[in-house]
Structures are given as C-alpha cells and as structure tokens.
Amino acid sequence: MTESREHLQTLTEIRGLMERSTKFLSLSGLSGVSAGLIAMGGALAAYLRLRKGWFTFFDSAHYDTFTPMSRRQLMEFLFIxxxxVLTLALLAAWYFTSRKARRQGLSVWTSASRRLIGALAVPLLAAGIFCLGLVYHQLLWLVCPTMLTFYGLTLLNASRYTYRDLEYLGLCEIVLGLLSLFLTGYSLLAWTIGFGVLHVVYGTVMWLKYDRPTHGRPTNGLLTND
Incomplete structure (x- = not known):
C-alpha cells in the first residue's frame, strides 16, 4: 500500500509539472466573483442614469427614444x-490571480500565461473593433448580443490554456448572446446576467473547487482538473 501511494504521488507530481508547463492554473475564482460584482455595479449605474427599466434598454425599434440624453451624451456615458468596469475588473483579476500564484509559489508571467493572454486578447480586440463599427453605423441594439457572443467564443478559445471549466462559462455567454439578438429589449438585463451573474456563479464554483483551503488535499486543482 505504501509503495502504491508513492507511485500515485509521483504520478501526481509529474502531471502537475506537465500541466504547469502547458496551462495557467493560477487563475483565481475570486477574480470571476469580483468581475461579476463590478459588472453588476456598472449595470446598476446605467439603469439609474438612463431612467428606464431593465426590459426596455436598446429596443431595436425605439432605441432613439429610451433616454432623455442626446446620442452624444449617451455614447459618452456608456463609454465611461x-x-x-473593464479597468476595475482587470485590476481585481490581476490582484487575486497574483495572490494565488504567490501562495502556490509560482510566477504569474509564464509561457502558459502568455498563451492565455494571447488567446484572450486577439478575439477581444476584434470584438471591440466590431462593436465600434456597430456604434459608428448606429446599430446600438446589436452591441450587447455581439459583446456576449464574442466573449463566449473568446472564453472557449482561452479554456485550452487554463481550467477547462471556463468552457461552460463560454457556452453560457454564447447562448445568452444569441438569445439577446432576438430579444433586443432585454439588452441591459442580458448584459447584467452575462457579465455579472454568470461571473459570480462561475467564480464561486471555481473558488470552491480549486481555491478553498482544505485539509489533506491540494488546493491548486491539479488532481481535480480534467
């Protein structure tokens, strides 16, 4: 039995070394929770500023009349x-991920993290330019579905370089984005669910699964990651 345990431990260590070289496993669940809370705060600010309900935001037929602000004021407010939201979410993600990496005795900036950033940056940059094009052509009601769908595809792409659980979040974002394409009057609600609620749920699950300190088992997800 002792020999079997030693073999199992050796295999676990080998697997951990292989995964550390190909996947970024210091992604913190608290990053997702904080990003979701920040996104919900931004959505609440939009709701209060635009003085409209959650179900009447960017109706494709009447998006010019849903707010007393001018189009320029609207664009400036939404951009700010x-x-x-993006800046605070990135800062929170960096803080919690760096803290987890330090606790694991690992470096944040590795070949795996660089691949992960590349997998995230390229499609997100394309999505940003695409959304700017929609705004330029005054197709505001398409911005939310586009953001959610592109973001989901980005997470699917990035899941190859970190925990595979990211795939489930990506699929949920894609489904929500496609639904909001047909239910355009629900854009603010869809945005809040996609970037807020889903992130909080995902981050909580990730924290419970990989980050929560437990006795007698590793907390870096090497044994439970598939």
Missing part, C-alpha cells in the same frame, strides 16, 4: 461606464 464600460471603461471603468
């Missing part, structure tokens, strides 16, 4: 709101 989105920029603040």
């Amino acid at each position: 709101d989105a920029s603040i």
Whole structure:
C-alpha cells in the first residue's frame, strides 16, 4: 500500500509539472466573483442614469427614444461606464490571480500565461473593433448580443490554456448572446446576467473547487482538473 501511494504521488507530481508547463492554473475564482460584482455595479449605474427599466434598454425599434440624453451624451456615458468596469475588473483579476500564484509559489508571467493572454486578447480586440463599427453605423441594439457572443467564443478559445471549466462559462455567454439578438429589449438585463451573474456563479464554483483551503488535499486543482 505504501509503495502504491508513492507511485500515485509521483504520478501526481509529474502531471502537475506537465500541466504547469502547458496551462495557467493560477487563475483565481475570486477574480470571476469580483468581475461579476463590478459588472453588476456598472449595470446598476446605467439603469439609474438612463431612467428606464431593465426590459426596455436598446429596443431595436425605439432605441432613439429610451433616454432623455442626446446620442452624444449617451455614447459618452456608456463609454465611461464600460471603461471603468473593464479597468476595475482587470485590476481585481490581476490582484487575486497574483495572490494565488504567490501562495502556490509560482510566477504569474509564464509561457502558459502568455498563451492565455494571447488567446484572450486577439478575439477581444476584434470584438471591440466590431462593436465600434456597430456604434459608428448606429446599430446600438446589436452591441450587447455581439459583446456576449464574442466573449463566449473568446472564453472557449482561452479554456485550452487554463481550467477547462471556463468552457461552460463560454457556452453560457454564447447562448445568452444569441438569445439577446432576438430579444433586443432585454439588452441591459442580458448584459447584467452575462457579465455579472454568470461571473459570480462561475467564480464561486471555481473558488470552491480549486481555491478553498482544505485539509489533506491540494488546493491548486491539479488532481481535480480534467
């Protein structure tokens, strides 16, 4: 029995070394939770500023009349709101991921993390330019479905370089984005669910599965990651 345990431990260590070289396993569940809470805060700010219900935001037929602001004021507000949400979410993700990496005795900047950033950056940059094109052509009601769908595809692409659980979040984002394409009056609600609620749920599950300190088992997800 002792020899079997030693063999199992050796195999686990080998697997851990292989995964560390190909996958970024310091991604913290608290990053997802914080990003979701920040996104919900940004959505709440939009709801209060635009003075409309969650179910009447960017109706494709009447998106010009849903707010007392001018189009320029609307664009400026949404740009500032989105920029603040993105900046705070990135800072929170960096903080919690760096903290987890330090606790694991690992470096954040590795070949695996560089591949992960590349897998995230390219499609997100394309999505950003595409959304700017939609705004330029005054197709505002298409921005939310586009953001959610592109983001889901980005997560599917990035899941190859970190925990495979990211696939499930990506699939949920894609489904929500496609639904919001046909239910355009629900854009703010869909955005809140996609970037807020789903991130909180995903981050909580990831924290319970990989980050929560437990006795008698590793907390870096090497044994439970598939």
